[in-house]
Amino acid sequence: MDILNAIVALLNFVIIPATAYGAQLALGALGVTLIYGILRFSNFAHGDTMAFGTAITILATWGLQAAGVSLGPLPTALLALPVGMAATALLVLATDRAVYRFYRVKKAAPIILVMASVGVMFVMNGLTRLLIGVDEERFADGARFVIDVRSFREMTGLQEGLALRTTQLLTVVIAFVVVWALFWFLNRTKSGKAMRAYSDNEDLALLSGIDPERVVRMTWIIAASLATIAGVLYGLDKSFKAFNYFQILLPIFAAAIVGGLGSPLGAIAGGFVVAYSEVAITYPWLKIAGYLFPGWQPDGLLQLLGTEYKFAVSFVILIVVLLFKPTGLFRGKSV
Amino acid sequence: MSDADSTFGNRGNRDASVVNPHGRGTIDGSRKSGPTGPGKAGDPFLIGENMSGGYGRGPDILHDCTIAVEKGEIAVIVGPNGAGKSTAMKAIFGMLDLRKGSVRLDGRDITALNPQDRVKAGMGFVPQVNNIFPSMTVEENLEMGAFIRSDDIRETMEQVFELFPAVAEKRRQAAGELSGGQRQQVAVGRALMTRPDVLMLDEPTAGVSPIVMDELFDRIIAIARGGMPVLMVEQNAQQAMNIADKAYVLVQGANAHTGTGQELMANDEVRRTFLGG
Numbered sequence: 001m002d003i004l005n006a007i008v009a010l011l012n013f014v015i016i017p018a019t020a021y022g023a024q025l026a027l028g029a030l031g032v033t034l035i036y037g038i039l040r041f042s043n044f045a046h047g048d049t050m051a052f053g054t055a056i057t058i059l060a061t062w063g064l065q066a067a068g069v070s071l072g073p074l075p076t077a078l079l080a081l082p083v084g085m086a087a088t089a090l091l092v093l094a095t096d097r098a099v100y101r102f103y104r105v106k107k108a109a110p111i112i113l114v115m116a117s118v119g120v121m122f123v124m125n126g127l128t129r130l131l132i133g134v135d136e137e138r139f140a141d142g143a144r145f146v147i148d149v150r151s152f153r154e155m156t157g158l159q160e161g162l163a164l165r166t167t168q169l170l171t172v173v174i175a176f177v178v179v180w181a182l183f184w185f186l187n188r189t190k191s192g193k194a195m196r197a198y199s200d201n202e203d204l205a206l207l208s209g210i211d212p213e214r215v216v217r218m219t220w221i222i223a224a225s226l227a228t229i230a231g232v233l234y235g236l237d238k239s240f241k242a243f244n245y246f247q248i249l250l251p252i253f254a255a256a257i258v259g260g261l262g263s264p265l266g267a268i269a270g271g272f273v274v275a276y277s278e279v280a281i282t283y284p285w286l287k288i289a290g291y292l293f294p295g296w297q298p299d300g301l302l303q304l305l306g307t308e309y310k311f312a313v314s315f316v317i318l319i320v321v322l323l324f325k326p327t328g329l330f331r332g333k334s335v
Numbered sequence: 336m337s338d339a340d341s342t343f344g345n346r347g348n349r350d351a352s353v354v355n356p357h358g359r360g361t362i363d364g365s366r367k368s369g370p371t372g373p374g375k376a377g378d379p380f381l382i383g384e385n386m387s388g389g390y391g392r393g394p395d396i397l398h399d400c401t402i403a404v405e406k407g408e409i410a411v412i413v414g415p416n417g418a419g420k421s422t423a424m425k426a427i428f429g430m431l432d433l434r435k436g437s438v439r440l441d442g443r444d445i446t447a448l449n450p451q452d453r454v455k456a457g458m459g460f461v462p463q464v465n466n467i468f469p470s471m472t473v474e475e476n477l478e479m480g481a482f483i484r485s486d487d488i489r490e491t492m493e494q495v496f497e498l499f500p501a502v503a504e505k506r507r508q509a510a511g512e513l514s515g516g517q518r519q520q521v522a523v524g525r526a527l528m529t530r531p532d533v534l535m536l537d538e539p540t541a542g543v544s545p546i547v548m549d550e551l552f553d554r555i556i557a558i559a560r561g562g563m564p565v566l567m568v569e570q571n572a573q574q575a576m577n578i579a580d581k582a583y584v585l586v587q588g589a590n591a592h593t594g595t596g597q598e599l600m601a602n603d604e605v606r607r608t609f610l611g612g
Contacts, residue, residue, distance in 0.1 A: 036355050040358075042352070110355065114347070114353050114354060196475075197471060199358060199470075200470050201468050201469070202364070203361060204462065204465065204466060204525075207460050207462065209455060210479070213364060261355065262355060
């Protein structure tokens with residue numbers, strides 16, 4: 001019984017939240033890795049692109065809610081999501097036109113694009129705050145739980161409860177579908193292959209008749225859509241606050257680099273590695289240890305690091321990977 | 336711009352955790368094509384006539400250089416290192432700003448077209464290096480070659496595999512994992528996939544072993560005998576002259592000698608200077 005309780009506690013406090021968080025990071029890291037692989041720079045504005053997309057989605061959600069539209073048990077934000085994706089795609093396309101294209105045509109050194117993206121980050125940062133403010137917004141509605149603690153306890157008779165929130169389940173399901181669709185697109189369609197070809201060899205892609213500007217546009221649209229989906233799922237699961245989206249950039253970059261920049265499969269693996277490490281290291285293991293070793297009475301909470309320091313985990317992972325395996329788990333392009 | 340900038344040892348541009356220099360292009364893909372004009376009467380199938388120009392705002396590399404190829408023929412460009420052989424090819428393909436001269440294909444003046452539109456106009460080009468998509472499979476490489484086609488490409492792909500049986504066996508393997516000679520075969524195959532009207536090869540035998548080189552030459556002859564004009568730059572002047580219907584010797588970006596392969600082989604000066612004896 002104690003072992004079962006330990007497993008349930010582990011599921012409830014570590015595995016389920018970390019899986020949902022990992023899926024969100026994976027979607028974010030996919031966008032970063034696509035831009036790195038195809039447009040050839042690390043896009044520092046990705047976190048704020050997520051924030052902008054989420055802000056638009058929240059505004060559209062409020063509009064739908066005011067009009068009395070709802071999805072029943074599912075959050076209304078899912079209906080508003082396409083609006084957010086479209087608006088974000090337009091914004092990044094406009095940004096590309098106004099900022100990045102200039103450097104691309106000049107064949108500027110790639111680091112200049114990275115720096116330009118830092119500038120874009122600050123502008124988007126301000127834009128999002130102007131749109132929706134700096135406060136925390138909760139916009140999840142519909143059914144809160146798929147399984148809640150009390151009914152789980154009644155069902156199983158275990159001491160430990162298990163909660164599975166709708167948003168957590170939704171995150172994993174949507175992430176799975178999106179990732180499948182992205183891989184199908186990249187590996188099976190002509191446009192997707194053209195994007196990979198451009199990533200492999202820009203000049204040869206051009207000499208094969210692939211229009212480079214079209215590839216660039218498609219990449220931005222896909223990256224913006226991924227960013228918005230990741231942002232909305234993160235916001236539904238936790239809450240929306242513009243500043244948090246700026247901070248989440250670090251774990252997202254850690255995920256992309258752990259997996260191997262430029263490798264979509266790596267971005268997903270990296271997202272989960274970072275999420276599991278972060279949750280496992282900041283979780284107080286006292287309760288689970290209590291079930292497994294009833295005789296042991298440790299002094300502390302068995303928490304390796306306070307949750308305030310969770311970003312340090314990403315930093316450490318980042319440094320360790322860059323020191324020992326700079327190409328990431330799946331050999332990316334950063335050789 | 337600041338590629339050559341040495342601030343901080345140019346570290347930023349070499350840090351693969353923020354930038355990805357891998358596969359970066361040098362051709363400006365955003366350049367729009369201008370209009371095409373009429374050709375001249377009595378033109379060869381493809382001709383770059385009196386071409387002068389260089390890269391960007393740099394000095395001229397080509398000086399009044401003329402290269403042409405007729406239908407069903409193999410034309411080769413030979414010459415010492417730095418003679419502008421590859422540059423002449425690039426000029427014909429629109430990757431260079433011409434200050435003077437024109438390029439005409441099949442009775443049309445295509446001087447103002449960008450490289451993408453020259454592919455659509457019927458030209459196929461195999462660059463000297465970086466001429467495959469390394470992470471994509473052989474089959475995908477060929478598919479990308481046929482990007483501009485919307486009809487069924489399977490037949491052309493089978494023809495390419497017939498021409499290069501060695502890579503046919505590896506069609507599902509990443510092209511970057513193949514040997515040097517096989518990569519060149521994939522590169523030529525990719526260019527053939529558009530079913531171009533003229534095939535341009537920039538040193539197809541660079542860096543392959545002599546046996547592979549002979550085989551590649553055989554294939555190129557087979558392609559030309561099939562009716563497709565071939566224009567190629569070749570380092571191995573002797574062998575190139577042997578298969579050439581027409582040969583151009585370039586020196587410092589200008590035509591030094593022009594003639595059939597046989598004529599040039601018989602020319603004392605050419606033999607002494609370029610063929611080593």
